[in-house]
Amino acid sequence: xxxxxxxxxxxxxxxxxxxxxxxxxxxxxxxxxxxxxxxxxxxxxxxxxxxxxxxxxxxxxxxxxxxxxxxxxxxxxxxxxxxxxxxxxxxxxxxxxxxxxxxxxxxxxxxxxxxxxxxxxxxxxxxxxxxxxxxxxxxxxxxxxxxxxxxxxxxxxxxxxxxxxxxxxxxxxxxxxxxxxxxxxxxxxxxxxxxxxxxxxxxxxxxxxxxxxxxxxxxxxxxx
Amino acid sequence: xxxxxxxxxxxxxxxxxxxxxxxxxxxxxxxxxxxxxxxxxxxxxxxxxxxxxxxxxxxxxxxxxxxxxxxxxxxxxxxxxxxxxxxxxxxxxxxxxxxxxxxxxxxxxxxxxxxxxxxxxxxxxxxxxxxxxxxxxxxxxxxxxxxxxxxxxxxxxxxx
Numbered sequence: 001x002x003x004x005x006x007x008x009x010x011x012x013x014x015x016x017x018x019x020x021x022x023x024x025x026x027x028x029x030x031x032x033x034x035x036x037x038x039x040x041x042x043x044x045x046x047x048x049x050x051x052x053x054x055x056x057x058x059x060x061x062x063x064x065x066x067x068x069x070x071x072x073x074x075x076x077x078x079x080x081x082x083x084x085x086x087x088x089x090x091x092x093x094x095x096x097x098x099x100x101x102x103x104x105x106x107x108x109x110x111x112x113x114x115x116x117x118x119x120x121x122x123x124x125x126x127x128x129x130x131x132x133x134x135x136x137x138x139x140x141x142x143x144x145x146x147x148x149x150x151x152x153x154x155x156x157x158x159x160x161x162x163x164x165x166x167x168x169x170x171x172x173x174x175x176x177x178x179x180x181x182x183x184x185x186x187x188x189x190x191x192x193x194x195x196x197x198x199x200x201x202x203x204x205x206x207x208x209x210x211x212x213x214x215x216x217x218x219x220x221x222x223x224x
Numbered sequence: 225x226x227x228x229x230x231x232x233x234x235x236x237x238x239x240x241x242x243x244x245x246x247x248x249x250x251x252x253x254x255x256x257x258x259x260x261x262x263x264x265x266x267x268x269x270x271x272x273x274x275x276x277x278x279x280x281x282x283x284x285x286x287x288x289x290x291x292x293x294x295x296x297x298x299x300x301x302x303x304x305x306x307x308x309x310x311x312x313x314x315x316x317x318x319x320x321x322x323x324x325x326x327x328x329x330x331x332x333x334x335x336x337x338x339x340x341x342x343x344x345x346x347x348x349x350x351x352x353x354x355x356x357x358x359x360x361x362x363x364x365x366x367x368x369x370x371x372x373x374x375x376x377x378x379x380x381x382x383x384x
Contacts, residue, residue: 102294104294104295105295110293112293112294113346114290114293137345138345138346140348141347141348142348143305143347143348143351146346146347146348147346148342148345148346149345159296160298162296163296163297163298164298
């Protein structure tokens with residue numbers, strides 16, 4: 001390793017596609033999401049994990065954000081939820097000096113807060129601005145989401161639900177907008193060609209944000 | 225002679241004093257009382273025998289935390305959430321015992337043995353019923369996240 005993230009040589013890396021492991025991902029249909037839907041996603045995440053964002057703060061927790069895209073010509077606006085993209089080749093994992101930032105075998109990118117030293121290299125490395133740092137002492141965290149001062153955190157894809165329910169799990173953000181028979185966010189196994197999310201990706205295609213960087217994110221967007 | 229008598233009386237009284245003190249309360253000599261943590265009301269036995277848990281609970285927890293975080297195994301009998309559900313259950317009607325309080329199941333012995341841990345800087349120091357968790361998803365915008373304790377208001381999302 002020359003510097004974190006830059007290797008002089010690399011050994012062959014197993015592709016997650018051939019490992020037989022699932023790779024969890026989300027497919028977000030931005031055509032069907034309006035501003036209040038994205039707000040609902042954010043609130044659902046806050047409730048599920050017990051974080052909150054502070055207006056006009058540059059350092060508050062940001063597990064999931066509302067991003068507004070405006071076409072300057074037509075003035076057309078579009079809103080999308082923006083969170084950790086759970087990359088196949090996550091730069092946050094490359095730069096982590098302690099191995100705290102890691103990718104699980106099922107493709108979920110997490111911070112192991114037991115070994116995180118709070119250096120925030122991963123926050124610098126993440127091109128999606130998906131991670132945030134906890135600056136203050138917290139109290140009354142929820143049992144499913146331990147969080148504490150001096151560590152970095154980000155979207156976990158609701159890993160506690162996935163560990164419990166597997167392919168039938170639904171992250172809180174998706175649950176918030178998939179109400180009353182309406183479906184706007186799909187969760188599933190990207191490695192399984194028969195899964196609903198893979199079928200839909202095959203039929204309709206979707207965008208990987210900043211696909212030019214070759215990180216192969218697990219979160220895909222339709223309608224951008 | 226008088227001095228000798230006084231000494232004899234004093235020596236004779238000493239064992240009596242110490243016996244009665246040991247019977248009553250060790251703290252009358254300024255010693256720290258041996259903690260007697262509350263046992264869960266609705267469970268007869270722990271996940272391991274008490275002697276094993278006293279000596280090795282930290283090893284179980286240390287092993288379990290890596291298995292949970294790295295491999296996603298959350299239903300093990302050694303989960304910290306499981307400890308808290310049994311040893312410090314919290315429902316809406318009860319006052320929550322915090323780790324800062326030596327009445328907390330973990331805190332009593334840790335204080336006695338001068339052990340400083342940081343589990344509860346991140347982890348919940350009280351149990352949270354599963355029903356309460358599901359309420360979190362469907363509740364209204366500004367309700368409390370856990371019984372009595374978390375009262376921060378959720379604010380609308382920031383637009384970037």
